[in-house]
Amino acid sequence: MVRQLRLGGTVRLGLSISAQSARRDHWWASLMVLLRREPELAARLVVEIAGEPTLPDLESVRDFCLQLQLCGCRVAIKHFGGDSGNLAAAKVCRPDIIKLDPVFIRRAREDRFGRELLEEMLALCGSFAPSIVVDGIEREEDIRMALDAGAEWLQGCGIPAGAPLHEGTLARGPGGRA
Numbered sequence: 001m002v003r004q005l006r007l008g009g010t011v012r013l014g015l016s017i018s019a020q021s022a023r024r025d026h027w028w029a030s031l032m033v034l035l036r037r038e039p040e041l042a043a044r045l046v047v048e049i050a051g052e053p054t055l056p057d058l059e060s061v062r063d064f065c066l067q068l069q070l071c072g073c074r075v076a077i078k079h080f081g082g083d084s085g086n087l088a089a090a091k092v093c094r095p096d097i098i099k100l101d102p103v104f105i106r107r108a109r110e111d112r113f114g115r116e117l118l119e120e121m122l123a124l125c126g127s128f129a130p131s132i133v134v135d136g137i138e139r140e141e142d143i144r145m146a147l148d149a150g151a152e153w154l155q156g157c158g159i160p161a162g163a164p165l166h167e168g169t170l171a172r173g174p175g176g177r178a
Helices: 002-008 026-037 058-071 086-093 103-110 112-126 140-148
Strands: 013-017 045-050 074-080 097-100 131-135 153-155
Touching (some): 045 097, 058 074, 074 086, 103 112
16 A cells, blocks of 8 residues: 555555554554655545444544544545444544445435435534545436535446546546545
């Protein structure tokens, strides 16, 4: 990962970890030392913590997230809303980014209630993090619904290649991942 950041120049990477891995151990401590020495690498790294039902130790997770942010990394909570423990994760981690669970865009396809739920989840998430991503975009209709609900960032395989990446409208990476 560090090699990719060094070689990539402008490449931004997302490193997905489980909630159980969100604790400072020897590996993370050595990585954080490196990121403090090379802040240009840290600025291009997003550590995505899975929003799992339970966080192992809230104080350790809070410290872990804070240390990453002090290094210059961004912290994201992914699959938000998919499990009951996500609210605690968002409160404790104070993430820079929240990625909504894809279930919300799927529900929005079904009926008005689903679309209202998506809009309300975007508003709720906005109280926890400055950037919210609607994940699970699979078709053009999803893009329209998410933007109509107030989304600024979208992620998924349904975002067309070459879509504009401006002022936080669309995010796409290999396989539709941002």
